[in-house]
Amino acid sequence: MRRLRIVLAEDAALLREGLVGILERAGHEVVAAVGDADALLAFTARERPDAVVTDIRMPPTHTDEGLRAAARIRAEQPEVAVMVLSAYVAEAYVPELLDSAPGGGVGYLLKDRVGHVREFLDSLDRVAAGETVVDPQVVRQLLGRRRDDGPLATLTEREREVLGLMAEGRTNGSIAGVLVVSEAAVRKHVGSIFAKLRLDPASDRRVSAVLAYLRGS
Numbered sequence: 001m002r003r004l005r006i007v008l009a010e011d012a013a014l015l016r017e018g019l020v021g022i023l024e025r026a027g028h029e030v031v032a033a034v035g036d037a038d039a040l041l042a043f044t045a046r047e048r049p050d051a052v053v054t055d056i057r058m059p060p061t062h063t064d065e066g067l068r069a070a071a072r073i074r075a076e077q078p079e080v081a082v083m084v085l086s087a088y089v090a091e092a093y094v095p096e097l098l099d100s101a102p103g104g105g106v107g108y109l110l111k112d113r114v115g116h117v118r119e120f121l122d123s124l125d126r127v128a129a130g131e132t133v134v135d136p137q138v139v140r141q142l143l144g145r146r147r148d149d150g151p152l153a154t155l156t157e158r159e160r161e162v163l164g165l166m167a168e169g170r171t172n173g174s175i176a177g178v179l180v181v182s183e184a185a186v187r188k189h190v191g192s193i194f195a196k197l198r199l200d201p202a203s204d205r206r207v208s209a210v211l212a213y214l215r216g217s
Contacts, residue, residue: 001027001121004128007047008033009040009054009066010085019053019114026121037065044073044080051081051128055111056090067097074106081128083107085114089141094134098211107133131169132207139167142211152213154196162189167210 006028010016013035020030032043036059044052052073054066070082084097084107097108107127113135114120123133143152143164155163158179165175172190176183194201199209 001125002128004028004050005047006030007040007043007049007052009035009037009052009058009069011035011055011058022114022117022120035059037069040066040069041072044077048077049080051083051124053083053085053124056084056086070097081105083109083124083127085109085111087111089138094138094142094211098132105130108135108138109133110135110137126169132211133169134167134207134211136168139164151197155193159189159193162186163193163210166190167207169207
């Protein structure tokens with residue numbers, strides 16, 4: 001596991017301190033832990049961290065300050081990975097977040113996921129490595145919203161299952177393990193999904209591509 005230098009932004013003091021403890025016990029260095037978006041921007045510009053972990057809603061309006069700060073960081077410091085945390089599924093934020101980081105290195109997790117420490121840390125590692133990670137619950141909600149919309153309606157139930165798992169960032173091998181099928185069968189389903197949704201089968205950013213489709217781009 002790579003040791004990361006991290007700037008953390010969370011206005012709830014108890015959760016902020018809990019996250020600091022989780023990250024430091026995992027071997028990472030929290031170079032700053034702040035409670036508002038202005039401080040997040042200032043410390044990120046000064047410290048040049050490997051990654052930022054931020055809440056979406058922060059003072060003063062508690063709407064989207066963290067998200068806007070994350071998008072600005074990605075625009076000004078694209079080498080900095082960004083993990084955004086949300087208290088609940090807010091579909092509107094997913095397109096904005098992905099649009100701020102078309103090349104990957106971005107994540108959107110529900111705060112409940114922090115309780116699954118290993119899963120949270122694994123997701124952070126993947127984001128720091130340049131991947132796109134979106135909470136499975138968000139993916140399921142997006143799939144449900146677009147269930148009968150256009151080409152998505154042509155997918156079989158099995159293909160829909162594979163698509164959901166693929167959009168969570170799982171490899172073909174991992175999908176095969178979850179569905180208890182062969183990896184060859186998964187590859188066949190993935191090829192069919194790409195063909196039906198007209199996605200580039202050669203893309204190495206398939207999570208971003210699938211999520212872009214699901215959000216209606």
